[in-house]
Amino acid sequence: MTFQEHHRLQQLRQFARSGLGNTPARDFLLLTAPSALQDLDDRSVQRLLVLRLTLQRQHFAFAEALETIGALEEQADLAVDDAFMFACESVRVFLGLNRDGDAIASLLHAAALHPDVSGELQDYLLVTQSVLCSFLGDHEQRLQVSLRVQRTPPPGHPYHLNLNPGLVQGNVTWARVVTGDLEAALPGALTALADIRTRFPGGGTHAQFEVNTLHLRAMLGQTPDPAEFTQVRDLLRAQGNTGLSSSLLTAEALAAGNAGRTEEAHALFGQVLDLLRAQEQASRVPLLLYDQALAFYRARGNPEELVPVLEGRMRVVEAMQRQSHGMFLELERQAFELNRIRGDLVLSQADLITRLSAIGERRDDATGQHLRRVATLVLHLARALDLPDADLIAEAARLHDLGKVSLPDSILLKAGPLTPGEREVMQQHTTHGAELLAGGTSRVLMLAQSIALHHHERWDGTGYPHQLRGEAIPLPARLVAVADVFDALLSERPYKRAWPLTEALGEMRRLSGTHFEPRIVQALERVLDTVPQAADA
Known part of the structure; x- marks a missing residue:
C-alpha cells in the first residue's frame, strides 16, 4: 500500500468515526465512491454510505x-x-422522487x-416526520413536530451533519414561513444560517x-444586494446543485420587484x-413559488x-392531492379561478363539474356511488315535474355534498x-359546500351553490342551516332533499341496514308535508x- 493509499484509508476511517468535519461535500463524495471503500471494514463502509x-x-x-440506497441494501447487519x-x-429521498409507498415503508x-437508537439520534425521526408533513401539505403539524426536536448529537459525532442546532432552527424557521409567520421567521433564519x-x-x-x-x-x-445572489449562485454551481x-x-425576481425593476x-x-x-415537483415549495409569480x-x-x-x-396541486386529501380545497379554489379567467374556452362546465364531484367521491366509495345515484334520481324527478332545466339541475346535484x-x-x-x-x-357541510362553490358565474355552478346550501332545509321550516319553509326553499334543493334521503334509506351504511323499497317509500310518504x-x-x-x-340507479 502506498503512502497516499494509506492516508486515504485513514481519512475514510476518520470520517466514519467523526463525520465530515470541515471537508467540503464534493471532496467527500469523490473520496467515498463505492470502488474506493473496498479496503475498509463493513461498519465503516456502511456509515460512509449513509453519510x-x-x-x-x-x-x-x-x-x-x-x-x-441500492448499495446499502446489499449490506448485511x-x-x-x-x-x-x-x-x-x-x-426523504423517496419523497423527493414522489415514491410515496417506499417512503412510508x-x-x-x-x-x-x-x-433502540442512541438517544442523541432519536429526534431525527421527528425531523423526518416534519418533512413528511410538508409533503402532505400539513404545515401547522410540520411546525409543531419541528418544535419538538430538542436533542442533537455533538460536534465530532458522525451524524452531526444530519442533526445539529442550526438545522433544527432552520427547519422551525421555514415551517413558520410556509404557515405565513414571516416576521417571526427572519431572526431564526439569520441565526440558523450563521450556524x-x-x-x-x-x-x-x-x-x-x-x-x-x-x-x-x-x-x-427587502432588496438584497445583487452580489449576494451572485455568491449563492456560484455556490450552487460549484455543488452542481440545480x-x-x-x-x-424567485427571490431575485421579488427583490427586483421590490426595487422597482419591473x-x-x-x-x-x-x-x-x-x-x-x-x-413538475409535488411539494409546497413550487406551490409557494407559483403563488408569488401569480401575485406578480x-x-x-x-x-x-x-x-x-x-x-x-393546478398541476402541482393535483400531484400533491395524490399525496394528501388536505389539498382538495386548494385545487378547487384554483379550478374556479382558472375557469373564471378562461371562461369555458378550454375547461368546460361539464369537465369542471366532473372534477369537482370526483373530489367528493374520493373521500369514500359509498359516498361516491350515493352522489351519482342522487343525481340520476333528481333527473327523473325533474322530468316528472316537467321542469325545463332538468339536465342542468341533475348535473348540479352531483355537488350537493361537496362540503x-x-x-x-x-x-x-x-x-x-x-x-x-x-x-x-356535520351540518356545517352545507355552508362549506356553498363557500367552495361561491363565485361561479355559470348557471350550473350557481345552481350547485344553492343546492349545497339548502338541501337539508325542510318543508315545515325545521331544517338547516337557515330554517327556510315551503317555497322559500329553492326548488332544485327540494328535489335533492327527496332524492338524498330516499337513496340513503335504500343504502347500507356501517350504522344501519338497507331498507326494503316498500319501507323506504312508506317513510317518504310519512315525511311528506313535514320534511x-x-x-x-x-x-x-x-x-x-x-x-x-x-330506485337502484
Missing part, C-alpha cells in the same frame, strides 16, 4: 442517491444507528428501530439556508415558470399571463351515531312506477 446518501439528498442528486439513519434518509422501518456557515460551509444545507434566507428577506420586501435554482430565481422581475419570473414546468402577474393586470401560471399551479371534503374522517366515516357536537360539525314538499314525493311514486330502475 454519502445524506449529501446526495441535500444536493438533490436523487438518481445517485438511489444507487447508494447494519448497526442499529446506521440502519435507523439509512431508513430516515431513504424516506422506510418511515415504518425507522419507527420500528427508534426505541450552518460555520459548521458545514459549502455543503448542501448551507446552500439551502442561503437560498431560503434570501427568499425570506425578499418576501418581507434543485434550488427556481427558489433563488421588467427585470418579469424576465426572472419567466425563467422561474420555465424551471417549474420542467421540474395579477398586479400587471394581463389575464393572458395568468393562465399558464394557474395551469402550472363534506372539509369534514374530518372521524366524523364523516364514523360507524355509529354522531354526538350532538359531531352532528353540529318534503308533497308534490315531489308524489313525483317520486310516479317515477318508481314508470322507471323502476330509478
Whole structure:
C-alpha cells in the first residue's frame, strides 16, 4: 500500500468515526465512491454510505442517491444507528422522487428501530416526520413536530451533519414561513444560517439556508444586494446543485420587484415558470413559488399571463392531492379561478363539474356511488315535474355534498351515531359546500351553490342551516332533499341496514308535508312506477 493509499484509508476511517468535519461535500463524495471503500471494514463502509446518501439528498442528486440506497441494501447487519439513519434518509429521498409507498415503508422501518437508537439520534425521526408533513401539505403539524426536536448529537459525532442546532432552527424557521409567520421567521433564519456557515460551509444545507434566507428577506420586501445572489449562485454551481435554482430565481425576481425593476422581475419570473414546468415537483415549495409569480402577474393586470401560471399551479396541486386529501380545497379554489379567467374556452362546465364531484367521491366509495345515484334520481324527478332545466339541475346535484371534503374522517366515516357536537360539525357541510362553490358565474355552478346550501332545509321550516319553509326553499334543493334521503334509506351504511323499497317509500310518504314538499314525493311514486330502475340507479 502506498503512502497516499494509506492516508486515504485513514481519512475514510476518520470520517466514519467523526463525520465530515470541515471537508467540503464534493471532496467527500469523490473520496467515498463505492470502488474506493473496498479496503475498509463493513461498519465503516456502511456509515460512509449513509453519510454519502445524506449529501446526495441535500444536493438533490436523487438518481445517485438511489444507487447508494441500492448499495446499502446489499449490506448485511447494519448497526442499529446506521440502519435507523439509512431508513430516515431513504424516506426523504423517496419523497423527493414522489415514491410515496417506499417512503412510508422506510418511515415504518425507522419507527420500528427508534426505541433502540442512541438517544442523541432519536429526534431525527421527528425531523423526518416534519418533512413528511410538508409533503402532505400539513404545515401547522410540520411546525409543531419541528418544535419538538430538542436533542442533537455533538460536534465530532458522525451524524452531526444530519442533526445539529442550526438545522433544527432552520427547519422551525421555514415551517413558520410556509404557515405565513414571516416576521417571526427572519431572526431564526439569520441565526440558523450563521450556524450552518460555520459548521458545514459549502455543503448542501448551507446552500439551502442561503437560498431560503434570501427568499425570506425578499418576501418581507427587502432588496438584497445583487452580489449576494451572485455568491449563492456560484455556490450552487460549484455543488452542481440545480434543485434550488427556481427558489433563488424567485427571490431575485421579488427583490427586483421590490426595487422597482419591473421588467427585470418579469424576465426572472419567466425563467422561474420555465424551471417549474420542467421540474413538475409535488411539494409546497413550487406551490409557494407559483403563488408569488401569480401575485406578480395579477398586479400587471394581463389575464393572458395568468393562465399558464394557474395551469402550472393546478398541476402541482393535483400531484400533491395524490399525496394528501388536505389539498382538495386548494385545487378547487384554483379550478374556479382558472375557469373564471378562461371562461369555458378550454375547461368546460361539464369537465369542471366532473372534477369537482370526483373530489367528493374520493373521500369514500359509498359516498361516491350515493352522489351519482342522487343525481340520476333528481333527473327523473325533474322530468316528472316537467321542469325545463332538468339536465342542468341533475348535473348540479352531483355537488350537493361537496362540503363534506372539509369534514374530518372521524366524523364523516364514523360507524355509529354522531354526538350532538359531531352532528353540529356535520351540518356545517352545507355552508362549506356553498363557500367552495361561491363565485361561479355559470348557471350550473350557481345552481350547485344553492343546492349545497339548502338541501337539508325542510318543508315545515325545521331544517338547516337557515330554517327556510315551503317555497322559500329553492326548488332544485327540494328535489335533492327527496332524492338524498330516499337513496340513503335504500343504502347500507356501517350504522344501519338497507331498507326494503316498500319501507323506504312508506317513510317518504310519512315525511311528506313535514320534511318534503308533497308534490315531489308524489313525483317520486310516479317515477318508481314508470322507471323502476330509478330506485337502484
